[in-house]
Amino acid sequence: MRKLLLYIFFLFYALSPVIAQKYPNISISVDKNNILKSGGEAIVTVKLSKKNNSNNQTQVNVSYSTNGTGSQNYDFKLIPPVYYKGFGKNETSFSFTVKGVYQQYGSSNVNLVISLSNIRNAQLSGSKSVTINISDDNVVDNIAPVFQNPQADISADASGVYCGEIVTYNYPTATDNIEAFSGTLAGYSYLGEYNDHTYYYSNASVTAPVAMQNASDVGGHLLTITSEGENDFINNRVGNIWIGFNDLLNEDTFEWVTGEWSDYTNWSGGEPNDYSSGEDYAEMYSYGTWNDLAGTNSRRYVVEFQAAIVVQTEGLPSGSLFPVGTTTNTFVATDNAGNTATHSFDVTVADVSPPEITRLLANYYDGIGFTDYKETIEIDELNYSWGYGAPESTLVGNDQFSVRFTGSVKAEQAGTYTFYTTSDDGVRLWVDGQLIVDQWNDHGTTIHKGTISLSEAQITPIVLEYYENGGGAVVKLEWEGPGLNKQFVQTNGTGVCKDISVDLSTTGSYILTVDKVDPGYVDACGIASRTLSKTNFTCNDSGDNSVKYTVTDVNGNSSECEINVEITGTPDNTLSLGGDELCFGQEANVTIYGSESGVSYSLYNGSVQLGVAEEGTGTDLIMIIPKTELNLGDNTIRVKAIRGACELNLQNTATVKVNPKPSPKGVYHN
Numbered sequence: 229m230r231k232l233l234l235y236i237f238f239l240f241y242a243l244s245p246v247i248a249q250k251y252p253n254i255s256i257s258v259d260k261n262n263i264l265k266s267g268g269e270a271i272v273t274v275k276l277s278k279k280n281n282s283n284n285q286t287q288v289n290v291s292y293s294t295n296g297t298g299s300q301n302y303d304f305k306l307i308p309p310v311y312y313k314g315f316g317k318n319e320t321s322f323s324f325t326v327k328g329v330y331q332q333y334g335s336s337n338v339n340l341v342i343s344l345s346n347i348r349n350a351q352l353s354g355s356k357s358v359t360i361n362i363s364d365d366n367v368v369d370n371i372a373p374v375f376q377n378p379q380a381d382i383s384a385d386a387s388g389v390y391c392g393e394i395v396t397y398n399y400p401t402a403t404d405n406i407e408a409f410s411g412t413l414a415g416y417s418y419l420g421e422y423n424d425h426t427y428y429y430s431n432a433s434v435t436a437p438v439a440m441q442n443a444s445d446v447g448g449h450l451l452t453i454t455s456e457g458e459n460d461f462i463n464n465r466v467g468n469i470w471i472g473f474n475d476l477l478n479e480d481t482f483e484w485v486t487g488e489w490s491d492y493t494n495w496s497g498g499e500p501n502d503y504s505s506g507e508d509y510a511e512m513y514s515y516g517t518w519n520d521l522a523g524t525n526s527r528r529y530v531v532e533f534q535a536a537i538v539v540q541t542e543g544l545p546s547g548s549l550f551p552v553g554t555t556t557n558t559f560v561a562t563d564n565a566g567n568t569a570t571h572s573f574d575v576t577v578a579d580v581s582p583p584e585i586t587r588l589l590a591n592y593y594d595g596i597g598f599t600d601y602k603e604t605i606e607i608d609e610l611n612y613s614w615g616y617g618a619p620e621s622t623l624v625g626n627d628q629f630s631v632r633f634t635g636s637v638k639a640e641q642a643g644t645y646t647f648y649t650t651s652d653d654g655v656r657l658w659v660d661g662q663l664i665v666d667q668w669n670d671h672g673t674t675i676h677k678g679t680i681s682l683s684e685a686q687i688t689p690i691v692l693e694y695y696e697n698g699g700g701a702v703v704k705l706e707w708e709g710p711g712l713n714k715q716f717v718q719t720n721g722t723g724v725c726k727d728i729s730v731d732l733s734t735t736g737s738y739i740l741t742v743d744k745v746d747p748g749y750v751d752a753c754g755i756a757s758r759t760l761s762k763t764n765f766t767c768n769d770s771g772d773n774s775v776k777y778t779v780t781d782v783n784g785n786s787s788e789c790e791i792n793v794e795i796t797g798t799p800d801n802t803l804s805l806g807g808d809e810l811c812f813g814q815e816a817n818v819t820i821y822g823s824e825s826g827v828s829y830s831l832y833n834g835s836v837q838l839g840v841a842e843e844g845t846g847t848d849l850i851m852i853i854p855k856t857e858l859n860l861g862d863n864t865i866r867v868k869a870i871r872g873a874c875e876l877n878l879q880n881t882a883t884v885k886v887n888p889k890p891s892p893k894g895v896y897h898n
Contacts, residue, residue, distance in 0.1 A: 252320075253277035253353035254288060256344050262361045265303060265328040265338075266369060267405045270360050272342055274313065275321040280349060286315040289346040298338030301418075302411025304329055304362050328362045329407060338362040369565040373402040373536035379557075381574045384550070388581030389634060389691055391661045391753035392551040399489075399546060400571050402561035404535035413446060416531060422461045425534045427451070429466055436509035436523030439470045440485060443531040447564065451530040453512075454490035462530060463516035470529040471518065473510035475500075482510065482520075487539040491547050494518050497670055536563045543575070549663075552579040552753055552783060579783040583751040586689065588635035588719035592621040596630050596654070596695035610635075610692065610705040611716045619701065630695040636750045637690060637707060637717060639682035645709030648677045651694060652702040658691040661752060668695075673702050682709070685743055689750040690717065725777060725789035730765065733797030736873035738765045742777070745791050751781040762793075767874035770798035798876060799827045799869035805882035807865065816853040816884045818865050823849035828870045833863050841870075858886045 253276070260270040280286045290310050292300065300306065307325040315322075326340065343357035377398055384393045408426045410418075416428035434442065443450045450472030453459050462469075472485035482500065484490070500507065500520035507520040511527055543557030544550055558572040588607050594600035602623035610633055612619070618626050637659075639645060649655045649665050652673040657665035664678025682688055694703040708714040726745050730738045742758040749755065761776040773793040780786040806819035818831055823844035831838040831851055838853045853865070862885050867878040 250282060251350050252280055252286065254286065254344065254347060254350040255353045256342065256356065256358055258326075258342075258358040258360060261359065262363065263326070263328050265362055265364050267407070268328040268362070270326045271323055272326060272358065272360075273321055273323045274344065276315060276319075276350060277353065279318060279320060280315060281317075282349065284349040286350040287346070287348040288313055288344050288350070291343050291345055293341045293343070295339040298340070298362065299412065302329065303338045304340060305407075305410070326360055326362075329410065337364065369406055369563070370567060371405045372567040372569040373404045373561040373563050375400045375402050375559075375561060375569060375571045377401055378571050379573045381576070383576045383578070385578050385580045386552055386752070388584070388752055389632065390549055390658065391579065392549045393577045394547060395550045395575050395577070396546045397557075397573075397575070400538055400559045400561075402536040402538050402569060404563040404567075406535060406563060406565070408535045409447060409533040413531070416446075419462070419465045419530065422458055425458075425532055427462065427465075428531045428533075429469075430528045430531070433526040433528050435526055436470050436474075436521075439527070439529040440472065443472075443529070446531060448531040448533040449537075450485050451532045452484040452486055452488055452490075453492065453494070454484075454488065455492050456494075459492075459494055459512075459516060463512065463514075466512075466528070466530060467514045468527055469512050470527045471510050471512050472532075473518070474508050474523075475520075476508050479508075486537050488537065489540055489545045491545065495669070498672075536561045542572070550575045550577050552577050579753050579781070579785060581752070582785040582787040583749045583755060583779040583781050584787065585724070586634075586636040586687070586748045586750045588717070589633065590620065591632045591634070592619070592624050593630045593632070594624050595628060596697055598630050598632060598693075607633075607719070609716045609718045610703070612701075612703050614696075614701040616700060619696075626701070627696055627698045630693070631703065633690075633692040633694070633703075633705070635690055635717065635719060636687050636748060638687045638748075639684065639709065640712065641710040642682065642684040643710035644679055644681050645707055645712070646677055646679045647690075648675055648704075648706040648708075648714070649692070650675050650702060650704040650706075652700050653697045654693075654695045655703065656693045657705070660688045661754070668693075670697050673700065687746070687748060687750050687755075689752055691752075725791050727792040727794070729794040729796060731797035732765070732767050732795055732874055733872035736767055736875075738795070739763055740765065740775070740793060745775075745777060746779075747789075749779040749787065751779075751785075754782045756780050756782045756784075760791075765793065765795055767795070767798040767876055769793075769795045770801065770874075770876070771795060797872065798874040799871045799878075800824055801869060801876045801878050803867075803869075803878055803880065805865070805867060805878065805880050807882040807884050809885040809887070811887050812858075812860055812889050813855050815855045816858055816886075818851050818853065818867070818882045818884065820844070820849040820851065820867060820878075823847065824869075824871070826871060830868045830870075832866050832868060833857070833859075838865070853884065858884060860886050860888060 256274050258270050258272045263270050289312050305327045310324050313322055340360045341357050379397050384395055386393045410426045413428050415431050419427040419429050440450050452472050473482050475482045494517050496517040496519050506522045509521055509523040510518050511521045512518055538559050538561045541558050541560050543555050554574050554576045556572055556574050561569045590605045590607050592602045603621055605620055649657055653670045654668040656668055659680045664680055665676045667676050692705055705717045706714055725747050728745055740763045757780045759778045775791045775793050777791050778786055778788050804821045808816040810816050825844050825846040827844040828841045830841040838857050842851055862883055865882040865884055869876050
């Protein structure tokens with residue numbers, strides 16, 4: 229028995245290295261032992277010497293400790309954080325990054341110890357830990373932010389509806405070498421990170437001005453929301469809170485506290501409404517929509533931190549109406565150390581639309597954003613109250629549609645004119661290219677107004693945009709001014725160039741002006757000139773006269789149309805004449821075929837009037853030339869016709885031939 233026990237002991241002792249060697253070795257290493265807090269990075273790797281071929285998974289815990297002066301997410305980040313790892317059968321390593329984080333009040337020197345523990349089914353090879361020194365570089369951050377998506381220059385043609393074009397572009401974003409604050413903040417709960425921004429939820433409720441100041445004091449700013457995704461991210465984590473949106477500088481124009489611009493809003497229906505006066509701040513309800521509120525109320529709030537803030541300093545926001553010409557858009561990115569980077573691009577809009585004859589048109593779209601064009605309807609008057617029913621177009625529904633009305637008005641007198649919109653819901657009005665009513669929001673039936681100065685006889689383009697979201701639907705446009713009682717805007721154009729007929733019987737001449745024939749040409753950018761190829765007319769222009777009317781806009785585009793100017797009230801100078809042949813000493817006759825009643829006719833041989841003037845009879849008129857007023861041979865007789873102030877020579881002439889008297893025959897006697 230004793231020998232058997234000794235044999236078993238010997239066998240176990242001899243085979244133990246073999247048994248131990250069936251598990252792989254595990255080790256930990258780091259590529260850098262010293263990194264800077266201002267974004268320095270070290271890669272930590274945990275590695276197996278070989279695959280674990282046993283049925284027992286290799287497992288290990290990873291722990292982190294510092295020298296007591298630093299903390300995770302304040303002085304350093306783990307990307308991704310790893311606290312436990314179970315190796316798959318084909319896995320032999322994993323890595324993660326330790327990144328230094330600079331905070332104004334952070335520790336200047338942190339020793340981070342990363343250790344392996346609770347190793348199962350593997351043998352430790354070498355040290356179980358590595359140490360990384362994360363130190364403040366003591367160098368002022370002078371590295372500017374970097375724009376990540378610079379916008380290229382944009383070219384667009386104006387559609388002709390406006391003197392410009394609505395242009396959208398991608399807002400530039402910027403990153404920085406120093407990330408947004410993500411450490412512990414006393415009095416706040418960390419909500420997390422969204423698009424490299426970090427968010428902290430206050431424990432206390434305060435007034436809006438105090439919330440703004442508190443956010444600034446800790447190095448951040450009151451929450452700004454620039455997308456639906458960001459709104460949802462915050463809404464899922466908080467209750468009613470203040471947000472950094474207010475109209476303190478310009479009533480009814482809400483702006484973000486950072487100066488950032490965004491076309492995203494999420495107002496509750498009917499908001500903002502300044503209900504109790506002084507509602508100059510904004511809150512987010514617990515269900516995510518916004519409301520304007522007096523700042524004296526108390527709410528919790530969210531402080532937002534970001535590495536760099538991008539503000540537009542020049543140009544127009546995306547989605548704006550860019551005027552014809554070149555608009556330079558400049559964005560400045562500023563990091564928390566005050567370093568800045570600038571990005572600029574141009575939006576160039578060309579006017580390629582000539583003036584056009586205006587009519588009052590309604591262009592219908594499905595949806596409230598003019599995205600799905602349906603049809604255009606010519607209308608007589610902008611006066612609609614559809615209630616809960618369908619609009620004039622049968623191609624859109626009762627709700628969720630938009631209409632762009634285009635037309636013109638003509639001011640008979642110079643002065644200031646007031647335009648009134650009545651709408652339910654949103655409405656915008658441009659007159660002569662100027663936005664004078666801007667109420668692009670849901671509201672009940674409400675009257676808004678705007679004023680503009682117009683010149684005498686000025687034909688001015690108008691554009692009214694309207695959308696119906698839900699409920700009742702109303703849109704009306706009225707105007708009033710010098711010599712004009714308040715009335716609905718009606719169609720102002722005939723749609724065609726206008727011919728004209730002028731009677732010169734009393735004046736003998738006429739000067740044609742453009743206002744007599746203009747059918748209502750307008751141009752969104754303005755008319756530079758209106759010219760006629762012929763303006764002065766006399767009795768010699770009797771009948772039809774073709775005149776070219778040219779309208780040129782301020783950018784050189786032109787339209788033309790042919791106008792017929794009919795001159796009436798003149799004698800008919802195309803009448804035919806009949807001459808005569810006679811012997812010298814006899815009276816002659818000239819016949820005017822189809823003479824006109826009311827016209828006086830005179831005969832002339834050269835500059836000498838022959839006989840007396842006679843009135844037309846409406847039939848053939850035979851006029852007598854005395855025998856003493858003609859010369860031997862052919863006499864060319866012209867006829868002068870007079871009707872009222874018009875005196876014309878007939879185009880045709882008559883020939884009167886005078887032969888000499890024959891000699892008498894002699895009598896001879898033988």
